Amino acid sequence: MAYWPKKNRKQRPLVCNPDASPYAVFREVGLAIGGRRILEGLSLTLSEHRIGVIGLNGSGKSSFVRLLNGLRTPDTGSLGLFGAPGDQALPELPRHVGFVFQNPDHQAIFPTVEEEIAFGLTQLGAAKAESRARAREFLARHGCGQLAGSPVAELSEGQKQLICILAVLVMEPRLLVLDEPMTSLDALAAGRIRDKLLSLPQKIVMVSHDLGHLSGFDRILWLEDGRLRMDGKPDKVLAAYSADIRRRLGTEAELAAL
Numbered sequence: 001m002a003y004w005p006k007k008n009r010k011q012r013p014l015v016c017n018p019d020a021s022p023y024a025v026f027r028e029v030g031l032a033i034g035g036r037r038i039l040e041g042l043s044l045t046l047s048e049h050r051i052g053v054i055g056l057n058g059s060g061k062s063s064f065v066r067l068l069n070g071l072r073t074p075d076t077g078s079l080g081l082f083g084a085p086g087d088q089a090l091p092e093l094p095r096h097v098g099f100v101f102q103n104p105d106h107q108a109i110f111p112t113v114e115e116e117i118a119f120g121l122t123q124l125g126a127a128k129a130e131s132r133a134r135a136r137e138f139l140a141r142h143g144c145g146q147l148a149g150s151p152v153a154e155l156s157e158g159q160k161q162l163i164c165i166l167a168v169l170v171m172e173p174r175l176l177v178l179d180e181p182m183t184s185l186d187a188l189a190a191g192r193i194r195d196k197l198l199s200l201p202q203k204i205v206m207v208s209h210d211l212g213h214l215s216g217f218d219r220i221l222w223l224e225d226g227r228l229r230m231d232g233k234p235d236k237v238l239a240a241y242s243a244d245i246r247r248r249l250g251t252e253a254e255l256a257a258l
């Protein structure tokens, strides 16, 4: 759940342009965690409607997408977000960037679905009763009206993830960042979430190990060892990535046979 600190609403002039295109500009961005280089030399601009991020475990995908909502900040290079320098944009990012985690249990914090959705609206300044009413209306609009009074803890994994996505969407962010949102879902639940995502007007950046979930995306970024290995249209990048995995498996099988 994004948190929009109330004190930031009035105290400083706003610097972000929510309609900026590109919405993110990376110039030689690097990130170190605990003295270890995690991302290095990333130069790219992001403007497409739907961008997928792929790469092997530990390649830096989660760290990369966390730069977009300020959960991580670069330690080298420069990052511009929504037309402003990243450090200045930071306080406004919760308003413009919705972040959905892999595990809904790490995101949902309220007892009921309605409260989970209403929280975002109160963060945006709506009164409590109005937030609850708007939350119910929003849930109904997204085909989840029957879940309003349900305890979040009692939902299926697919329902929980859908509610987490709706809890972010109710705040009307310009950009939705999702870090492997379908990992624990069965094919039907994952398909429903994917269809929902493809129907949204929001810009989307999504990390996925399941390449099938990225069909219909406009652009794919392939990260390897913290660097951009390939960047382009899904047909080219996904084919090259799959071929690379087959090549690695082939090499491993040959070595094992020696």
Ligand SMILES: Nc1ncnc2c1ncn2[C@@H]1O[C@H](COP(=O)(O)OP(=O)(O)OP(=O)(O)O)[C@@H](O)[C@H]1O
Pocket (backbone or CB within 6 Å): 033, 034, 038, 055, 056, 057, 058, 059, 060, 061, 062, 063, 064
């Ligand atoms: N908080 C942290 N402290 C130390 N190292 C970290 C931390 N977060 C990430 N790393 C390291 O950064 C590297 C990249 O991690 P990251 O989670 O960004 O990769 P990923 O591509 O998302 O991996 P996966 O596909 O397994 O989720 C990994 O080697 C990881 O161990």
